[in-house]
Amino acid sequence: MIPVIEEAELRAAVTPARAIDVIRDAFRADGEGRTTVPPVINLGVPHGEFHVKTAHIAGVPHVAVKIASGFYGNVSNGLPTGSGLMALFDAETGLPAALLLDNGFLTDIRTGAAGAVAAEGLARYSIETVGVIGSGVQARYQVQCLRIVRPFSRVVAWSPSRERLERYCDEMRADGVQAIAATTVEEVCAAADVLVTSTPSREPLVRAEWLRPGMHVTAVGSDSAGKQELSGFCLIRADLVAVDRRAQCAAFGELTHAVEAGLKIEPIELGEIVAGRRTGRTNDSQITVADLTGVGFQDTAIASAAFCWIGS
Protein backbone atom coordinates (compact mmCIF):
# COMPACT_ATOMS: atom_id res chain seq x y z
CA MET A 1 0.00 0.00 0.00
CA ILE A 2 1.23 3.49 -0.76
CA PRO A 3 0.16 6.69 0.99
CA VAL A 4 -2.91 8.33 -0.53
CA ILE A 5 -2.94 12.04 0.20
CA GLU A 6 -6.18 13.98 -0.07
CA GLU A 7 -6.77 17.49 -1.40
CA ALA A 8 -7.39 19.03 2.05
CA GLU A 9 -4.01 17.86 3.32
CA LEU A 10 -2.29 19.16 0.19
CA ARG A 11 -4.03 22.53 0.49
CA ALA A 12 -2.85 22.83 4.08
CA ALA A 13 0.76 22.05 3.14
CA VAL A 14 1.25 23.89 -0.14
CA THR A 15 1.03 27.65 0.27
CA PRO A 16 1.55 30.11 -2.60
CA ALA A 17 4.89 31.27 -1.13
CA ARG A 18 6.20 27.71 -0.86
CA ALA A 19 4.90 26.87 -4.32
CA ILE A 20 6.72 29.85 -5.84
CA ASP A 21 10.04 28.73 -4.30
CA VAL A 22 9.59 25.20 -5.65
CA ILE A 23 8.51 26.31 -9.11
CA ARG A 24 11.35 28.84 -9.35
CA ASP A 25 13.80 26.03 -8.56
CA ALA A 26 12.17 23.83 -11.21
CA PHE A 27 12.52 26.52 -13.88
CA ARG A 28 16.13 27.04 -12.84
CA ALA A 29 16.75 23.31 -13.21
CA ASP A 30 15.17 23.45 -16.64
CA GLY A 31 17.30 26.42 -17.67
CA GLU A 32 20.39 24.54 -16.51
CA GLY A 33 19.49 21.52 -18.64
CA ARG A 34 18.63 19.29 -15.68
CA THR A 35 15.11 18.31 -16.80
CA THR A 36 13.82 15.60 -19.15
CA VAL A 37 10.38 16.40 -20.50
CA PRO A 38 8.63 13.97 -22.88
CA PRO A 39 5.72 15.14 -25.05
CA VAL A 40 2.36 15.25 -23.25
CA ILE A 41 -0.49 12.82 -23.95
CA ASN A 42 -3.75 14.42 -25.08
CA LEU A 43 -6.67 12.00 -25.23
CA GLY A 44 -9.96 13.34 -26.53
CA VAL A 45 -13.07 11.33 -25.61
CA PRO A 46 -16.73 11.94 -26.49
CA HIS A 47 -17.54 14.21 -23.52
CA GLY A 48 -14.15 15.59 -22.53
CA GLU A 49 -10.40 15.25 -22.59
CA PHE A 50 -7.52 13.82 -20.58
CA HIS A 51 -4.00 15.26 -20.46
CA VAL A 52 -1.00 13.41 -19.06
CA LYS A 53 2.25 15.17 -18.18
CA THR A 54 5.44 13.92 -16.60
CA ALA A 55 9.09 14.90 -16.33
CA HIS A 56 12.31 14.09 -14.53
CA ILE A 57 14.37 16.72 -12.71
CA ALA A 58 17.91 15.76 -11.74
CA GLY A 59 18.14 16.15 -7.98
CA VAL A 60 14.42 15.79 -7.27
CA PRO A 61 13.75 12.44 -5.56
CA HIS A 62 10.47 11.65 -7.37
CA VAL A 63 8.89 11.59 -10.79
CA ALA A 64 5.24 12.63 -10.93
CA VAL A 65 2.80 11.54 -13.59
CA LYS A 66 -0.06 14.00 -13.63
CA ILE A 67 -3.42 13.14 -15.15
CA ALA A 68 -5.82 16.03 -15.63
CA SER A 69 -9.31 15.86 -17.08
CA GLY A 70 -11.63 18.49 -18.51
CA PHE A 71 -15.30 17.60 -18.96
CA TYR A 72 -17.23 20.82 -19.49
CA GLY A 73 -20.66 19.15 -19.50
CA ASN A 74 -20.14 18.16 -15.86
CA VAL A 75 -21.53 21.55 -14.82
CA SER A 76 -25.08 20.46 -15.69
CA ASN A 77 -24.70 17.48 -13.32
CA GLY A 78 -23.25 19.57 -10.49
CA LEU A 79 -19.82 17.98 -10.93
CA PRO A 80 -16.47 19.79 -11.29
CA THR A 81 -15.44 20.34 -14.91
CA GLY A 82 -11.77 19.78 -14.16
CA SER A 83 -10.24 17.06 -12.09
CA GLY A 84 -7.04 15.14 -11.79
CA LEU A 85 -4.54 13.34 -9.67
CA MET A 86 -0.81 12.80 -9.52
CA ALA A 87 0.98 9.49 -9.09
CA LEU A 88 4.41 9.87 -7.53
CA PHE A 89 7.27 7.43 -8.15
CA ASP A 90 10.70 7.07 -6.62
CA ALA A 91 13.11 8.44 -9.24
CA GLU A 92 15.85 5.99 -8.23
CA THR A 93 13.82 2.74 -8.22
CA GLY A 94 10.68 3.49 -10.24
CA LEU A 95 8.51 2.16 -7.41
CA PRO A 96 5.23 3.93 -6.61
CA ALA A 97 5.69 6.37 -3.71
CA ALA A 98 2.32 8.04 -3.23
CA LEU A 99 -0.94 9.00 -4.83
CA LEU A 100 -1.91 12.66 -4.56
CA LEU A 101 -5.69 13.03 -4.93
CA ASP A 102 -5.46 16.75 -5.47
CA ASN A 103 -8.46 17.20 -7.80
CA GLY A 104 -6.37 19.64 -9.80
CA PHE A 105 -5.25 21.80 -6.83
CA LEU A 106 -1.52 21.23 -7.39
CA THR A 107 -1.89 22.15 -11.05
CA ASP A 108 -3.75 25.30 -10.10
CA ILE A 109 -1.16 26.49 -7.59
CA ARG A 110 1.89 25.56 -9.67
CA THR A 111 0.36 27.49 -12.58
CA GLY A 112 -0.14 30.51 -10.35
CA ALA A 113 3.43 30.11 -9.10
CA ALA A 114 4.78 29.98 -12.67
CA GLY A 115 3.04 33.30 -13.34
CA ALA A 116 4.83 34.79 -10.33
CA VAL A 117 8.20 33.42 -11.48
CA ALA A 118 7.54 34.95 -14.91
CA ALA A 119 6.74 38.29 -13.27
CA GLU A 120 9.99 38.17 -11.25
CA GLY A 121 11.92 38.07 -14.50
CA LEU A 122 9.71 40.16 -16.72
CA ALA A 123 7.50 42.61 -14.82
CA ARG A 124 8.64 46.05 -13.66
CA TYR A 125 9.88 46.12 -10.07
CA SER A 126 7.14 48.47 -9.05
CA ILE A 127 3.56 47.97 -10.18
CA GLU A 128 0.21 49.36 -9.05
CA THR A 129 -2.51 47.79 -11.13
CA VAL A 130 -3.02 44.21 -12.24
CA GLY A 131 -5.37 43.60 -15.13
CA VAL A 132 -7.17 40.28 -15.17
CA ILE A 133 -9.04 38.74 -18.10
CA GLY A 134 -11.21 35.90 -16.81
CA SER A 135 -12.84 35.18 -13.46
CA GLY A 136 -12.02 31.51 -12.87
CA VAL A 137 -9.53 29.56 -10.83
CA GLN A 138 -6.44 31.07 -12.48
CA ALA A 139 -7.79 34.61 -12.15
CA ARG A 140 -7.49 33.87 -8.43
CA TYR A 141 -4.21 31.91 -8.25
CA GLN A 142 -2.31 34.25 -10.58
CA VAL A 143 -3.20 37.27 -8.45
CA GLN A 144 -2.57 35.45 -5.17
CA CYS A 145 0.93 34.38 -6.28
CA LEU A 146 1.80 37.59 -8.09
CA ARG A 147 1.23 39.75 -5.01
CA ILE A 148 3.97 37.82 -3.18
CA VAL A 149 6.62 38.84 -5.71
CA ARG A 150 5.14 42.16 -6.94
CA PRO A 151 2.89 43.87 -4.39
CA PHE A 152 0.07 45.95 -5.95
CA SER A 153 -2.98 47.85 -4.75
CA ARG A 154 -5.56 47.40 -7.49
CA VAL A 155 -7.13 44.81 -9.77
CA VAL A 156 -9.09 45.74 -12.88
CA ALA A 157 -10.89 42.71 -14.24
CA TRP A 158 -13.08 41.66 -17.14
CA SER A 159 -14.92 38.42 -17.76
CA PRO A 160 -17.52 37.34 -20.30
CA SER A 161 -19.78 36.51 -17.35
CA ARG A 162 -20.81 39.68 -15.50
CA GLU A 163 -22.11 37.67 -12.55
CA ARG A 164 -18.87 35.77 -12.10
CA LEU A 165 -16.92 39.01 -12.57
CA GLU A 166 -18.82 40.73 -9.73
CA ARG A 167 -18.24 37.75 -7.46
CA TYR A 168 -14.54 37.78 -8.38
CA CYS A 169 -14.22 41.49 -7.58
CA ASP A 170 -15.99 40.98 -4.23
CA GLU A 171 -13.48 38.26 -3.39
CA MET A 172 -10.56 40.50 -4.31
CA ARG A 173 -11.91 43.26 -2.06
CA ALA A 174 -12.28 40.78 0.78
CA ASP A 175 -8.55 40.07 0.24
CA GLY A 176 -7.78 43.76 0.75
CA VAL A 177 -7.29 44.74 -2.89
CA GLN A 178 -9.16 47.52 -4.63
CA ALA A 179 -11.14 45.85 -7.42
CA ILE A 180 -12.83 47.35 -10.48
CA ALA A 181 -15.13 45.41 -12.81
CA ALA A 182 -14.32 46.62 -16.31
CA THR A 183 -16.76 46.47 -19.20
CA THR A 184 -14.22 45.79 -21.94
CA VAL A 185 -10.85 44.07 -22.38
CA GLU A 186 -9.49 47.35 -23.72
CA GLU A 187 -10.38 49.10 -20.47
CA VAL A 188 -8.40 46.47 -18.54
CA CYS A 189 -5.39 46.86 -20.84
CA ALA A 190 -5.46 50.66 -20.45
CA ALA A 191 -5.05 50.31 -16.67
CA ALA A 192 -2.79 47.28 -16.27
CA ASP A 193 0.90 47.29 -15.36
CA VAL A 194 0.74 43.51 -15.38
CA LEU A 195 -1.97 41.80 -17.42
CA VAL A 196 -3.04 38.22 -16.71
CA THR A 197 -5.17 36.38 -19.29
CA SER A 198 -6.76 33.21 -17.96
CA THR A 199 -9.71 32.22 -20.14
CA PRO A 200 -10.37 29.16 -22.31
CA SER A 201 -10.95 31.53 -25.26
CA ARG A 202 -10.62 30.21 -28.79
CA GLU A 203 -10.19 33.62 -30.38
CA PRO A 204 -7.88 36.51 -29.53
CA LEU A 205 -9.19 38.83 -26.80
CA VAL A 206 -6.20 41.16 -26.51
CA ARG A 207 -5.12 43.32 -29.45
CA ALA A 208 -1.52 44.38 -29.96
CA GLU A 209 -2.37 48.10 -30.03
CA TRP A 210 -3.74 47.86 -26.49
CA LEU A 211 -0.33 46.91 -25.06
CA ARG A 212 1.47 49.87 -23.53
CA PRO A 213 5.18 50.47 -22.85
CA GLY A 214 6.29 48.92 -19.57
CA MET A 215 3.49 46.36 -19.51
CA HIS A 216 4.00 42.68 -18.79
CA VAL A 217 1.47 40.11 -19.97
CA THR A 218 1.18 36.57 -18.60
CA ALA A 219 -1.08 34.35 -20.73
CA VAL A 220 -2.07 31.06 -19.10
CA GLY A 221 -5.33 30.16 -20.82
CA SER A 222 -4.00 28.54 -23.98
CA ASP A 223 -3.10 25.07 -22.77
CA SER A 224 -4.32 22.93 -25.66
CA ALA A 225 -4.73 23.15 -29.41
CA GLY A 226 -7.19 25.75 -30.66
CA LYS A 227 -7.11 28.05 -27.65
CA GLN A 228 -5.93 31.65 -27.98
CA GLU A 229 -6.12 34.81 -25.89
CA LEU A 230 -3.61 37.18 -27.48
CA SER A 231 -3.58 38.33 -31.08
CA GLY A 232 -0.45 37.02 -32.79
CA PHE A 233 0.65 40.63 -33.22
CA CYS A 234 0.94 41.02 -29.43
CA LEU A 235 3.97 38.74 -29.61
CA ILE A 236 5.52 40.79 -32.42
CA ARG A 237 4.82 44.03 -30.56
CA ALA A 238 6.49 42.66 -27.40
CA ASP A 239 10.17 43.42 -26.87
CA LEU A 240 10.59 40.07 -25.17
CA VAL A 241 8.55 36.86 -25.38
CA ALA A 242 9.23 34.15 -22.83
CA VAL A 243 7.69 30.67 -22.99
CA ASP A 244 7.65 27.94 -20.39
CA ARG A 245 8.67 25.39 -23.03
CA ARG A 246 9.34 26.13 -26.68
CA ALA A 247 8.03 22.82 -28.02
CA GLN A 248 4.74 23.06 -26.12
CA CYS A 249 4.12 26.73 -26.81
CA ALA A 250 4.75 26.22 -30.50
CA ALA A 251 2.30 23.30 -30.49
CA PHE A 252 -0.56 24.72 -28.43
CA GLY A 253 0.39 27.98 -26.70
CA GLU A 254 -0.04 31.57 -27.82
CA LEU A 255 3.10 31.12 -29.88
CA THR A 256 1.26 28.71 -32.21
CA HIS A 257 -0.96 31.41 -33.65
CA ALA A 258 1.87 33.85 -34.20
CA VAL A 259 3.89 31.17 -35.97
CA GLU A 260 0.88 30.07 -38.05
CA ALA A 261 0.36 33.69 -39.08
CA GLY A 262 3.92 33.68 -40.44
CA LEU A 263 5.24 36.01 -37.75
CA LYS A 264 8.85 35.45 -36.79
CA ILE A 265 9.08 35.22 -33.00
CA GLU A 266 12.22 34.21 -31.16
CA PRO A 267 11.07 33.37 -27.67
CA ILE A 268 13.35 32.62 -24.80
CA GLU A 269 12.52 30.05 -22.17
CA LEU A 270 11.58 31.19 -18.69
CA GLY A 271 14.05 28.67 -17.28
CA GLU A 272 16.87 30.38 -19.15
CA ILE A 273 16.02 33.66 -17.40
CA VAL A 274 15.79 32.07 -13.94
CA ALA A 275 19.08 30.24 -14.52
CA GLY A 276 20.74 33.53 -15.47
CA ARG A 277 21.54 32.39 -18.98
CA ARG A 278 19.29 34.94 -20.67
CA THR A 279 18.23 38.40 -19.62
CA GLY A 280 14.65 39.24 -18.73
CA ARG A 281 13.38 42.82 -18.58
CA THR A 282 16.16 45.40 -18.76
CA ASN A 283 14.20 48.67 -18.52
CA ASP A 284 10.83 50.06 -17.53
CA SER A 285 9.52 50.73 -21.03
CA GLN A 286 9.76 47.26 -22.53
CA ILE A 287 6.66 45.25 -23.30
CA THR A 288 7.04 41.62 -22.20
CA VAL A 289 4.89 38.54 -22.70
CA ALA A 290 5.02 35.17 -20.93
CA ASP A 291 3.26 32.31 -22.73
CA LEU A 292 2.64 29.57 -20.16
CA THR A 293 1.21 26.18 -21.15
CA GLY A 294 2.22 24.24 -18.03
CA VAL A 295 5.15 21.83 -18.15
CA GLY A 296 5.57 18.38 -16.59
CA PHE A 297 8.61 19.47 -14.56
CA GLN A 298 6.34 21.85 -12.63
CA ASP A 299 4.15 18.88 -11.70
CA THR A 300 7.08 16.72 -10.65
CA ALA A 301 8.51 19.60 -8.60
CA ILE A 302 5.33 20.53 -6.74
CA ALA A 303 4.20 16.94 -6.15
CA SER A 304 7.56 15.81 -4.81
CA ALA A 305 7.82 18.85 -2.56
CA ALA A 306 4.27 18.45 -1.26
CA PHE A 307 4.88 14.79 -0.45
CA CYS A 308 8.14 15.61 1.36
CA TRP A 309 6.50 18.40 3.39
CA ILE A 310 3.58 16.22 4.42
CA GLY A 311 5.77 13.25 5.19
CA SER A 312 8.15 15.21 7.38
Next chain:
Amino acid sequence: MIPVIEEAELRAAVTPARAIDVIRDAFRADGEGRTTVPPVINLGVPHGEFHVKTAHIAGVPHVAVKIASGFYGNVSNGLPTGSGLMALFDAETGLPAALLLDNGFLTDIRTGAAGAVAAEGLARYSIETVGVIGSGVQARYQVQCLRIVRPFSRVVAWSPSRERLERYCDEMRADGVQAIAATTVEEVCAAADVLVTSTPSREPLVRAEWLRPGMHVTAVGSDSAGKQELSGFCLIRADLVAVDRRAQCAAFGELTHAVEAGLKIEPIELGEIVAGRRTGRTNDSQITVADLTGVGFQDTAIASAAFCWIGS
Protein backbone atom coordinates in the same frame (compact mmCIF):
# COMPACT_ATOMS: atom_id res chain seq x y z
CA MET B 1 -11.31 9.08 -1.45
CA ILE B 2 -11.27 6.55 -4.25
CA PRO B 3 -10.92 2.78 -3.88
CA VAL B 4 -7.32 1.56 -3.87
CA ILE B 5 -7.14 -2.05 -5.03
CA GLU B 6 -4.08 -4.12 -4.23
CA GLU B 7 -2.29 -6.69 -6.37
CA ALA B 8 -3.56 -9.70 -4.37
CA GLU B 9 -7.17 -8.73 -4.94
CA LEU B 10 -6.54 -8.20 -8.64
CA ARG B 11 -4.78 -11.56 -8.96
CA ALA B 12 -7.76 -13.27 -7.35
CA ALA B 13 -10.24 -11.59 -9.70
CA VAL B 14 -8.43 -11.64 -13.04
CA THR B 15 -7.90 -15.17 -14.35
CA PRO B 16 -6.28 -15.93 -17.70
CA ALA B 17 -9.61 -17.10 -19.16
CA ARG B 18 -11.38 -13.90 -18.13
CA ALA B 19 -8.46 -11.79 -19.36
CA ILE B 20 -8.58 -13.45 -22.77
CA ASP B 21 -12.30 -12.64 -23.14
CA VAL B 22 -11.71 -9.00 -22.20
CA ILE B 23 -8.67 -8.58 -24.43
CA ARG B 24 -10.41 -10.26 -27.38
CA ASP B 25 -13.28 -7.76 -26.99
CA ALA B 26 -10.77 -4.89 -26.84
CA PHE B 27 -9.08 -5.98 -30.07
CA ARG B 28 -12.51 -6.36 -31.71
CA ALA B 29 -13.37 -2.81 -30.61
CA ASP B 30 -10.09 -1.65 -32.11
CA GLY B 31 -10.76 -3.46 -35.39
CA GLU B 32 -14.18 -1.84 -35.52
CA GLY B 33 -12.71 1.62 -35.08
CA ARG B 34 -14.06 2.13 -31.57
CA THR B 35 -10.76 2.97 -29.86
CA THR B 36 -8.80 6.21 -29.46
CA VAL B 37 -5.12 5.59 -28.77
CA PRO B 38 -2.73 8.52 -28.26
CA PRO B 39 1.05 8.03 -28.57
CA VAL B 40 2.70 6.59 -25.46
CA ILE B 41 5.01 8.59 -23.19
CA ASN B 42 8.52 7.19 -22.80
CA LEU B 43 10.58 8.92 -20.11
CA GLY B 44 14.17 7.83 -19.68
CA VAL B 45 15.81 8.70 -16.36
CA PRO B 46 19.34 7.97 -15.11
CA HIS B 47 18.61 4.52 -13.65
CA GLY B 48 15.56 3.38 -15.58
CA GLU B 49 12.53 4.31 -17.63
CA PHE B 50 8.84 5.10 -17.29
CA HIS B 51 6.19 4.33 -19.89
CA VAL B 52 2.69 5.78 -19.84
CA LYS B 53 -0.15 4.36 -21.92
CA THR B 54 -3.81 5.24 -22.14
CA ALA B 55 -6.75 4.81 -24.50
CA HIS B 56 -10.48 5.20 -24.78
CA ILE B 57 -12.77 2.40 -25.93
CA ALA B 58 -16.33 3.34 -26.89
CA GLY B 59 -18.62 1.32 -24.66
CA VAL B 60 -16.10 0.76 -21.86
CA PRO B 61 -17.09 2.83 -18.80
CA HIS B 62 -13.55 3.82 -17.76
CA VAL B 63 -10.31 5.19 -19.14
CA ALA B 64 -7.14 3.76 -17.59
CA VAL B 65 -3.82 5.56 -17.48
CA LYS B 66 -1.13 2.94 -16.96
CA ILE B 67 2.31 3.88 -15.67
CA ALA B 68 4.96 1.18 -15.91
CA SER B 69 8.56 1.45 -14.81
CA GLY B 70 11.66 -0.58 -15.62
CA PHE B 71 14.72 -0.18 -13.39
CA TYR B 72 17.07 -3.07 -14.10
CA GLY B 73 19.56 -2.13 -11.38
CA ASN B 74 16.88 -2.83 -8.77
CA VAL B 75 17.92 -6.49 -8.77
CA SER B 76 21.07 -5.69 -6.82
CA ASN B 77 18.93 -4.08 -4.10
CA GLY B 78 16.47 -6.97 -3.95
CA LEU B 79 13.73 -4.83 -5.51
CA PRO B 80 11.55 -5.74 -8.50
CA THR B 81 12.91 -4.43 -11.81
CA GLY B 82 9.45 -3.72 -13.19
CA SER B 83 6.62 -2.00 -11.41
CA GLY B 84 3.58 0.04 -12.19
CA LEU B 85 0.07 1.04 -11.40
CA MET B 86 -3.08 2.03 -13.21
CA ALA B 87 -5.29 5.03 -12.46
CA LEU B 88 -8.87 4.53 -13.55
CA PHE B 89 -11.18 7.39 -14.53
CA ASP B 90 -14.88 7.55 -15.32
CA ALA B 91 -15.08 7.90 -19.10
CA GLU B 92 -18.23 10.04 -18.91
CA THR B 93 -17.13 12.56 -16.25
CA GLY B 94 -13.33 12.30 -16.14
CA LEU B 95 -13.44 11.88 -12.36
CA PRO B 96 -11.00 9.44 -10.71
CA ALA B 97 -12.68 6.07 -10.12
CA ALA B 98 -9.98 3.84 -8.60
CA LEU B 99 -6.29 3.21 -8.23
CA LEU B 100 -5.11 -0.27 -9.14
CA LEU B 101 -1.80 -1.01 -7.38
CA ASP B 102 -1.09 -4.01 -9.56
CA ASN B 103 2.73 -3.80 -9.59
CA GLY B 104 2.59 -4.73 -13.28
CA PHE B 105 0.32 -7.79 -12.88
CA LEU B 106 -2.43 -6.45 -15.16
CA THR B 107 0.13 -5.66 -17.86
CA ASP B 108 1.57 -9.16 -17.54
CA ILE B 109 -1.77 -10.93 -17.87
CA ARG B 110 -3.16 -8.71 -20.62
CA THR B 111 0.05 -9.33 -22.60
CA GLY B 112 -0.38 -13.08 -22.16
CA ALA B 113 -4.01 -12.73 -23.19
CA ALA B 114 -3.05 -10.79 -26.33
CA GLY B 115 -0.76 -13.67 -27.28
CA ALA B 116 -3.70 -16.06 -26.94
CA VAL B 117 -5.93 -13.81 -29.06
CA ALA B 118 -3.19 -13.69 -31.69
CA ALA B 119 -2.97 -17.51 -31.62
CA GLU B 120 -6.74 -17.80 -32.08
CA GLY B 121 -6.45 -15.94 -35.36
CA LEU B 122 -3.06 -17.12 -36.51
CA ALA B 123 -2.00 -20.49 -35.06
CA ARG B 124 -3.05 -23.87 -36.51
CA TYR B 125 -6.11 -25.34 -34.81
CA SER B 126 -4.13 -28.30 -33.60
CA ILE B 127 -0.69 -27.90 -32.05
CA GLU B 128 1.54 -30.16 -30.00
CA THR B 129 4.68 -28.24 -29.13
CA VAL B 130 5.15 -24.67 -27.95
CA GLY B 131 8.61 -23.18 -28.29
CA VAL B 132 9.57 -20.54 -25.78
CA ILE B 133 12.53 -18.16 -25.98
CA GLY B 134 13.06 -16.60 -22.58
CA SER B 135 12.33 -17.73 -19.05
CA GLY B 136 10.77 -14.68 -17.45
CA VAL B 137 7.29 -13.48 -16.62
CA GLN B 138 6.01 -13.57 -20.21
CA ALA B 139 7.44 -17.05 -20.80
CA ARG B 140 4.93 -18.03 -18.13
CA TYR B 141 1.90 -15.88 -19.02
CA GLN B 142 2.09 -16.58 -22.75
CA VAL B 143 2.06 -20.34 -22.14
CA GLN B 144 -0.65 -20.11 -19.48
CA CYS B 145 -2.97 -18.14 -21.75
CA LEU B 146 -2.12 -20.01 -24.93
CA ARG B 147 -3.11 -23.39 -23.50
CA ILE B 148 -6.66 -22.09 -22.96
CA VAL B 149 -7.15 -21.43 -26.67
CA ARG B 150 -4.75 -24.01 -28.16
CA PRO B 151 -4.16 -27.03 -25.91
CA PHE B 152 -0.67 -28.58 -26.25
CA SER B 153 1.37 -31.25 -24.53
CA ARG B 154 4.94 -30.03 -24.72
CA VAL B 155 7.11 -26.98 -24.17
CA VAL B 156 10.63 -26.69 -25.59
CA ALA B 157 12.37 -23.68 -24.09
CA TRP B 158 15.65 -21.80 -24.32
CA SER B 159 16.98 -18.96 -22.20
CA PRO B 160 20.36 -17.28 -21.93
CA SER B 161 20.35 -18.24 -18.23
CA ARG B 162 20.59 -22.02 -17.84
CA GLU B 163 19.59 -21.78 -14.19
CA ARG B 164 16.45 -19.80 -14.89
CA LEU B 165 15.68 -22.13 -17.78
CA GLU B 166 15.80 -25.23 -15.56
CA ARG B 167 13.58 -23.55 -12.99
CA TYR B 168 11.15 -22.60 -15.74
CA CYS B 169 11.00 -26.16 -17.08
CA ASP B 170 10.39 -27.49 -13.57
CA GLU B 171 7.48 -25.10 -13.22
CA MET B 172 6.03 -26.19 -16.56
CA ARG B 173 6.24 -29.84 -15.49
CA ALA B 174 4.49 -29.01 -12.22
CA ASP B 175 1.72 -27.57 -14.42
CA GLY B 176 1.38 -30.92 -16.20
CA VAL B 177 3.26 -30.03 -19.38
CA GLN B 178 6.21 -32.01 -20.75
CA ALA B 179 9.13 -29.57 -20.73
CA ILE B 180 12.48 -29.77 -22.51
CA ALA B 181 15.36 -27.38 -21.89
CA ALA B 182 16.94 -26.74 -25.29
CA THR B 183 20.54 -25.67 -25.76
CA THR B 184 19.98 -23.41 -28.78
CA VAL B 185 17.28 -21.20 -30.24
CA GLU B 186 17.47 -23.26 -33.44
CA GLU B 187 16.58 -26.41 -31.52
CA VAL B 188 13.47 -24.66 -30.15
CA CYS B 189 12.44 -23.49 -33.61
CA ALA B 190 12.88 -27.01 -35.03
CA ALA B 191 10.32 -28.37 -32.56
CA ALA B 192 7.79 -25.54 -32.22
CA ASP B 193 4.32 -25.37 -33.74
CA VAL B 194 3.87 -22.08 -31.95
CA LEU B 195 6.95 -20.05 -30.99
CA VAL B 196 6.84 -17.38 -28.27
CA THR B 197 9.74 -14.95 -27.96
CA SER B 198 9.74 -13.01 -24.70
CA THR B 199 13.21 -11.61 -24.03
CA PRO B 200 14.52 -8.04 -23.74
CA SER B 201 17.06 -8.88 -26.47
CA ARG B 202 18.63 -6.08 -28.49
CA GLU B 203 19.72 -8.29 -31.34
CA PRO B 204 17.85 -10.86 -33.40
CA LEU B 205 17.69 -14.33 -31.84
CA VAL B 206 15.50 -16.06 -34.43
CA ARG B 207 16.67 -16.47 -38.03
CA ALA B 208 14.24 -16.59 -40.92
CA GLU B 209 15.55 -19.96 -42.15
CA TRP B 210 14.56 -21.56 -38.86
CA LEU B 211 10.87 -20.83 -39.42
CA ARG B 212 9.01 -23.87 -40.79
CA PRO B 213 5.73 -24.12 -42.72
CA GLY B 214 2.71 -24.08 -40.43
CA MET B 215 4.51 -22.30 -37.63
CA HIS B 216 3.11 -19.31 -35.78
CA VAL B 217 5.41 -16.87 -33.94
CA THR B 218 4.30 -14.43 -31.24
CA ALA B 219 6.99 -11.89 -30.38
CA VAL B 220 6.32 -9.88 -27.21
CA GLY B 221 9.79 -8.83 -26.10
CA SER B 222 10.27 -5.77 -28.27
CA ASP B 223 8.32 -3.12 -26.42
CA SER B 224 10.61 -0.13 -26.73
CA ALA B 225 13.15 1.32 -29.14
CA GLY B 226 16.25 -0.78 -29.71
CA LYS B 227 14.83 -4.17 -28.76
CA GLN B 228 14.64 -7.00 -31.30
CA GLU B 229 14.08 -10.76 -31.18
CA LEU B 230 13.36 -11.72 -34.79
CA SER B 231 15.60 -11.08 -37.77
CA GLY B 232 13.86 -8.68 -40.16
CA PHE B 233 13.81 -11.48 -42.71
CA CYS B 234 11.43 -13.49 -40.48
CA LEU B 235 8.77 -10.95 -41.32
CA ILE B 236 9.48 -11.25 -45.04
CA ARG B 237 9.46 -15.02 -44.87
CA ALA B 238 6.08 -15.03 -43.06
CA ASP B 239 2.95 -15.34 -45.17
CA LEU B 240 1.12 -13.11 -42.74
CA VAL B 241 2.37 -10.51 -40.26
CA ALA B 242 -0.08 -9.17 -37.69
CA VAL B 243 0.69 -6.27 -35.35
CA ASP B 244 -1.19 -5.05 -32.32
CA ARG B 245 -0.89 -1.46 -33.55
CA ARG B 246 0.80 -0.36 -36.77
CA ALA B 247 2.10 2.95 -35.42
CA GLN B 248 3.66 1.36 -32.33
CA CYS B 249 5.15 -1.66 -34.09
CA ALA B 250 6.68 0.57 -36.74
CA ALA B 251 8.18 2.76 -33.99
CA PHE B 252 9.49 0.13 -31.57
CA GLY B 253 8.27 -3.37 -32.43
CA GLU B 254 9.84 -6.09 -34.56
CA LEU B 255 8.43 -4.27 -37.57
CA THR B 256 10.87 -1.40 -36.99
CA HIS B 257 13.91 -3.44 -37.91
CA ALA B 258 12.34 -4.91 -41.03
CA VAL B 259 11.31 -1.44 -42.18
CA GLU B 260 14.75 0.00 -41.35
CA ALA B 261 16.34 -2.79 -43.39
CA GLY B 262 14.28 -1.60 -46.36
CA LEU B 263 12.04 -4.66 -46.35
CA LYS B 264 8.51 -4.03 -47.54
CA ILE B 265 6.09 -5.53 -44.99
CA GLU B 266 2.34 -4.97 -45.10
CA PRO B 267 1.13 -6.01 -41.69
CA ILE B 268 -2.50 -6.30 -40.73
CA GLU B 269 -3.74 -5.36 -37.30
CA LEU B 270 -4.82 -8.07 -34.91
CA GLY B 271 -8.01 -6.12 -34.24
CA GLU B 272 -8.93 -6.34 -37.93
CA ILE B 273 -8.73 -10.14 -37.70
CA VAL B 274 -10.79 -10.33 -34.50
CA ALA B 275 -13.39 -7.97 -35.97
CA GLY B 276 -13.65 -10.19 -39.07
CA ARG B 277 -12.45 -7.46 -41.40
CA ARG B 278 -9.27 -9.29 -42.39
CA THR B 279 -8.50 -12.97 -42.64
CA GLY B 280 -6.00 -14.66 -40.34
CA ARG B 281 -4.52 -18.07 -41.12
CA THR B 282 -6.24 -19.84 -44.03
CA ASN B 283 -4.29 -23.13 -44.22
CA ASP B 284 -1.95 -25.32 -42.22
CA SER B 285 1.22 -24.53 -44.14
CA GLN B 286 1.38 -20.75 -43.73
CA ILE B 287 3.98 -19.09 -41.55
CA THR B 288 2.48 -16.35 -39.38
CA VAL B 289 4.01 -13.74 -37.07
CA ALA B 290 2.34 -11.58 -34.42
CA ASP B 291 4.35 -8.52 -33.34
CA LEU B 292 2.94 -7.35 -30.00
CA THR B 293 4.11 -4.15 -28.33
CA GLY B 294 1.19 -3.72 -25.91
CA VAL B 295 -1.45 -1.07 -26.59
CA GLY B 296 -3.23 1.32 -24.23
CA PHE B 297 -6.66 -0.10 -25.08
CA GLN B 298 -5.61 -3.40 -23.54
CA ASP B 299 -4.84 -1.56 -20.30
CA THR B 300 -8.14 0.32 -20.31
CA ALA B 301 -10.03 -2.91 -21.05
CA ILE B 302 -8.39 -5.06 -18.37
CA ALA B 303 -8.40 -2.36 -15.70
CA SER B 304 -12.05 -1.45 -16.22
CA ALA B 305 -13.08 -5.12 -16.22
CA ALA B 306 -11.04 -5.89 -13.10
CA PHE B 307 -12.59 -2.96 -11.25
CA CYS B 308 -16.11 -3.98 -12.28
CA TRP B 309 -15.54 -7.59 -11.21
CA ILE B 310 -14.12 -6.62 -7.84
CA GLY B 311 -16.80 -4.01 -7.25
CA SER B 312 -19.65 -6.36 -8.05
